[in-house]
Amino acid sequence: MKRILSTIILCGAALAVAAQPHEPAAPLAARVDSLSAEVAALRTESGTWQKIVARLPRISGYVQTGFDYATDASEFRLRRVRLNLQGDILRDRILYRAQFELAAPRIVDAYIEYRPFAQLNFKLGQYKIPFSIENTDYAPLKFELIEYPMALQRMMGLSERIGDKSLSATGREMGLTLYGGFLQRDGRRLVSYDVSIFNGAGINTRDNNRSKDVAVRLTLRPLAGMQLSGSYYRGEFGPEYLLRERYGAGVCYDRGAVVLRGEWVGGRTGTPSVDGGPTGRFRSSGWYALGGWRPHAHWTLVARYDTLLADTSAHASRQTNYTAGLTWQPLKWLRGQLNYTYEDYKISAAENRHVGSLLLSAIF
Known part of the structure; x- marks a missing residue:
């Protein structure tokens, strides 16, 4: 744009000179100098405006709506x-x-990052807990299915119950994380780590005890598109300091037409005291295996086996979901997903269910 503007002004000056061949040389030189000064001023103004625009925040977002049957x-x-x-x-x-x-109006993410080195960076605020592969690496617009696996939902704050409290924090917390990576190859870090300290009370709320929660994750990327991950989380929840301990491991290969991913998550959760007695605890364990194929740039076919034993001491607490899904994204700004899930409950009081879901995403 600046080159075009400069060319037009200089051409105008040349035509003006050509149209007045009898004008003395000195006034013509003064006019050319004046026009050159105007071009320089316009260039400076344009550069200043570009710097201002570059400092403005980038705005994006999406709307997801659908139907469940x-x-x-x-x-x-x-x-x-x-x-x-x-x-x-x-x-x-x-x-x-x-x-x-x-x-459901609320702040989801709000943080500042400082990245002085590839090996050591800092993140402060409210954001995704660095635990597991799917919680951080597969946001809703990248995730191949509509619902996240049960182990992640019930043990990492997406739809978690601790005592008589419900923790629906979308897998996020408020705190500080140190992270980085080593041994770069072909644009990826072969080894990366996350070490975090969190309030442990959820999002958009004050801490409700004096203890702090700790999360640690180590990730290896030996091949392009492949990662191996191990995670650990330990904290105390609420005024009763109920134990909230989680550990997990996963593997993922996502490159080209193929996606294969599986993770296991286990944990121990405290239970409130009864009639002034000691607090208790129970163990949970769940895992999933997912496989997908992209026959075309716009289409993804995927299937997932997902099982959770909410209390390892009670076999009847197991639920297993079998899901098949189709994702269609004809445009960068439009995404459609269709899922079918069969829910199998071991407890006799619950009936098995068939669930069909449609989700449309409009992206801006």
Whole structure:
């Protein structure tokens, strides 16, 4: 744009000179100098404006809405309405992000990152807990299915119950994380780590005890598209300091037309005291295996086996879900997903269910 503007002005000057052949040389030179000064001023103004625009936050987001049909119920759902603002204060060094959920108004992400070195970086605020592969690496617009696996939902704050409290924190927490990677090869770090300290009370709330939760994750990427992950989380929840311990391991290969992923998550959860007695605890264990194929850039076919034993001492607490899904994304800004799930409950009081779900995502 600046080159075009300069060319037009200089051509105008040349035509003016050609149209007045009898004008003395000195006034013509003064006019050319004046026009050159105007071009320089326009260039400076344009550069200043570009710097201002570069400092403004980038705005993006999406709307996800759909329909669920089950054996015993059906409903239209507005699942997510996200607005995302992000930018940088010092390019590639100090960055910020704020993400809002408008369907059930709340702040989802709000953090600042400082990236001085590839091996050591800092993140402070509210964000995804670095635990497992899917919790951080597969956001809703990248995830191949509609529902996350049960082990992640019930043990990592997506839809978790601790004592008589419900923790629906979308897998996020408030705290500080140190992270980085080593041994770069072909654009990836072969070894990366995350070490975090969190409040442990959920999002958009004050801490409700004096202890802090700790999360640690180690990730290996030996091949392009492949990662091996191990995670550990330990904390105490609420005024009763109920134990919240989680551990997991996973493997993923996602490259080209193929995606294969599996993770196991286990944990121990405290239970409140009864009549002033000591608090108790129980163990949980769950895992999933997912496989997918992309026959075309716009299509993904996927299947998942997902099982959770909510209390390892009670076999009847097991639930197993069998899911088949289809994702269609004809445009960058439009995504459609169709899932079928068969829910198998071991407990005799619950009936097995067939669930069909449709989800449409409009992205901006």
